Amino acid sequence: MYLVKISFLTCLLISGVISYSQSDTISEIPDTVSIEYFDVFQEVDPIYPEDPLVLFIEMDMKKFYKSKYKDESVPADLTLVLQDSILYTKKIKIKPRGEFRKSHCIFPPIEIKFAKSDTDNIFTEEGNKLKLVTHCKNVSIYEQYVLKEYLCYKMYNLLTDYSFRVRLLEIHYIDKLGKKKPVTKYGFIVESNKSLASRINAYPVKLTGIPLNKTDFDIGNIMAVFQYLIGNPDWVVSALHNVKLYKLINPLKFDPVPVPYDFDYSGMVNTDYAVPDEKLGITSVRQRVYMGYCIPEEDLRKVLDYYIQNKDHFYALVNNCGLLNNFHKNEMLIYMNEFFEVIENPFRVKTDIESTCKRQ
Structure with a gap:
């Protein structure tokens, strides 16, 4: 499965969807890195926003756009890339969330749901669901809104541990049917209630x-x-x-x-x-x-x-x-x-x- 995904991502690199230099490659996760100890919300310096994690979400985009009107989940493949290496690929389900933003946004915030049986999910501390804040609309100012809201969370993190941690993401949305152009936007993950309760x-x-x-x-x-x-x-x-x-x-x-x-x-x-x-x-x-x-x-x-x-x-x-x-x-x-x-x-x-x- 990894080999298939590597080939797919390599094609994206060649086609210019992802702007890495020629010397950059995407490979299997190195032996020295263990996903068991990977901290999604790892923070080196609280006043320096961390480098975004890179996510690839491959799904039927047309079905996703329609799902916000039906309150339905859409199957998808999620690939997490860390330091140009594939950390893992998972089968997930995606569901639009947020009552106002579902009606206002072309691309509303989403809930990512993992299978409960997925024991090697690195987001296990988050339960089997993740809240993901997205760009809402394909307009550059909306991506700036995402970054500013992300910084608000980080500012509150500076004041107290009784706060939701966040992690910045560079998200590549890929249409499984190849009918829509790939979209790359920034977003962020919000720590789950379960994780916060455990931490505090x-x-x-x-x-x-x-x-x-x-x-x-x-x-x-x-x-x-x-x-x-x-x-x-x-x-x-x-x-x-x-x-x-x-x-x-x-x-x-x-x-x-x-x-x-x-x-x-x-x-x-x-x-x-x-x-x-x-x-x-x-x-x-x-x-x-x-x-x-x-x-x-x-x-x-x-x-x-x-x-x-x-x-x-x-x-x-x-x-x-x-x-x-x-x-x-x-x-x-x-x-x-x-x-x-x-x-x-x-x-x-x-x-x-x-x-x-x-x-x-």
């Missing part, structure tokens, strides 16, 4: 009705300020809307920990489809509104100082992302500048945060 030694809480001020005090306030940093109005803890709750096994930690996800509606990503709720009193997601609860001034100051301590890391993370074009990179940096102008100014903290926070 917790279990998920699926009960709605728990407000932000009944979650872990420190993490809840770090999260609220983060949502303000990226200008994200699209989250509600009590409704579990774009937030997961986890109860730590630690008996000294009673309140659940909130973990945010889905940042495409934020001002930092600034997608052309992001529209804030009218109830918030803003007309654009680029207008920040603090949605956290009011806390004692000294506690708020500690949280804001924590962000100031990480300021250089935030800027470095964005500046070090070579795949982000200059326009969108500058847009992110300017938006961050505006955040730090607020939190470094005591008067602006009172007018922009303390005056709009929710009363306990």
Whole structure:
């Protein structure tokens, strides 16, 4: 099976679908590399976005495009390439996900499902399903949206381990029938609930009705300020809307920990489809509104100082992302500048945060 796939990928190389140099080859995984210890979310330096993993997804593209209207899975072949070597090839099923993006996107986010019997799946820690964020539309700006949302996840990773890890991907979509041209776009994998729960030694809480001020005090306030940093109005803890709750096994930690996800509606990503709720009193997601609860001034100051301590890391993370074009990179940096102008100014903290926070 590997030999067949190697030949197929070699043909793609020759035809120019993949832009490797002539000296590059795709071969079997070297004997010195063991997939048993391969970490999908391996991170060498948190302020340097890692090189993307290369995925090939071969499927009936026409059937996939239609599947979002029928809520059906489509069979596909997934090939993972690491350092120009095929790590493995698997039979998978792909299913579009995300209610809004299924209706809005030509190529919506997808769920990759492995067979439960697949014991040598390197994504075993993720369960048998993977959430994959895709480019949505075949327009260059949408690929920039993907990179910006990916960076939002990485920024939150800098602040706390109680966050979803992500891994950048270079994805080659191949039509099995050869009727549609191959498409190469960036995307990213989001860590599963199962993996996160195991990593932080917790279990998920699926009960709605728990407000932000009944979650872990420190993490809840770090999260609220983060949502303000990226200008994200699209989250509600009590409704579990774009937030997961986890109860730590630690008996000294009673309140659940909130973990945010889905940042495409934020001002930092600034997608052309992001529209804030009218109830918030803003007309654009680029207008920040603090949605956290009011806390004692000294506690708020500690949280804001924590962000100031990480300021250089935030800027470095964005500046070090070579795949982000200059326009969108500058847009992110300017938006961050505006955040730090607020939190470094005591008067602006009172007018922009303390005056709009929710009363306990």
